[in-house]
Amino acid sequence: MPDSLSRxxxxxxxxxxxxxxxxxxxxxxxxxxxxxxxDAVQDTFIKLMNYKxxxxxxxxxxxxxxxxxxxxxxxxxxxxxxxxxxxEVVGESEDEEDKSFEVDETLExxxxxxxxxxxxxxxxxxxxxxTYEIAxxxxxxxxxxxxxxxxxxxxxxxxxxxDNNEKx
Numbered sequence: 001m002p003d004s005l006s007r008x009x010x011x012x013x014x015x016x017x018x019x020x021x022x023x024x025x026x027x028x029x030x031x032x033x034x035x036x037x038x039d040a041v042q043d044t045f046i047k048l049m050n051y052k053x054x055x056x057x058x059x060x061x062x063x064x065x066x067x068x069x070x071x072x073x074x075x076x077x078x079x080x081x082x083x084x085x086x087x088e089v090v091g092e093s094e095d096e097e098d099k100s101f102e103v104d105e106t107l108e109x110x111x112x113x114x115x116x117x118x119x120x121x122x123x124x125x126x127x128x129x130x131t132y133e134i135a136x137x138x139x140x141x142x143x144x145x146x147x148x149x150x151x152x153x154x155x156x157x158x159x160x161x162x163d164n165n166e167k168x
Contacts, residue, residue, distance in 0.1 A: 007049075016045060019062050022127060023069045029111055029122050030073035040076060044069040066127070067137045070119060109159045110152075117152035120145050 020041065027040040047068050055061040110121050119138060123129045131149065135142040 012049065015048065015061060018058065019065050020045075022062060023065050025126065026066050026069045026122070027073050029118060030070070030077060030115070032111060036076065040069065040073050043072055047072070063133065063137050066123070070138070074115070106156075106160065109156055112159065113152055113155055117148050117155060120148040121152040121156070124149060 023041050023044050024037060027037040027044070028034070031037050031040060044065060048065065051064075055064065107126075110118050110126075112118075113121065120131075120134050123134045123137070124131065129137070131145045132142045135145045138145070140148075
């Protein structure tokens with residue numbers, strides 16, 4: 001494909017349908033609020049429409065979308081206004097059940113982890129990526145990703161009420 005205009009509506013729709021759930025979960029992991037998540041998913045796919053490169057495979061496409069969504073969500077979270085004004089409670093009703101996926105207690109604890117840990121834990125356990133694949137996606141060495149996984153597991157164990165003194 002020479003440029004993004006050569007990607008047909010059908011091809012774009014197929015990519016969207018293949019990966020929208022994953023992109024939604026990644027964005028929700030960062031933003032923790034349905035409305036901001038939906039905006040971030042839309043922005044991610046708009047970036048895909050403007051992307052001029054080619055994908056080697058469906059996995060490459062998925063990795064690009066995850067990295068793009070993660071970076072976009074980090075940018076949103078860095079924004080000054082967002083840091084000073086919390087909108088998480090505004091406009092949300094208790095009876096909203098329109099979530100695309102269920103958030104159980106474990107996922108809530110994963111989402112509460114610091115970004116570097118929650119990202120690798122989520123990609124490893126929920127999306128099934130290998131550590132070297134995650135390393136490529138987040139631009140860190142494989143050993144660093146394994147370290148984040150180890151520390152993330154330790155934090156989860158504490159947060160989920162595991163016994164810190166038990167040995168493997």
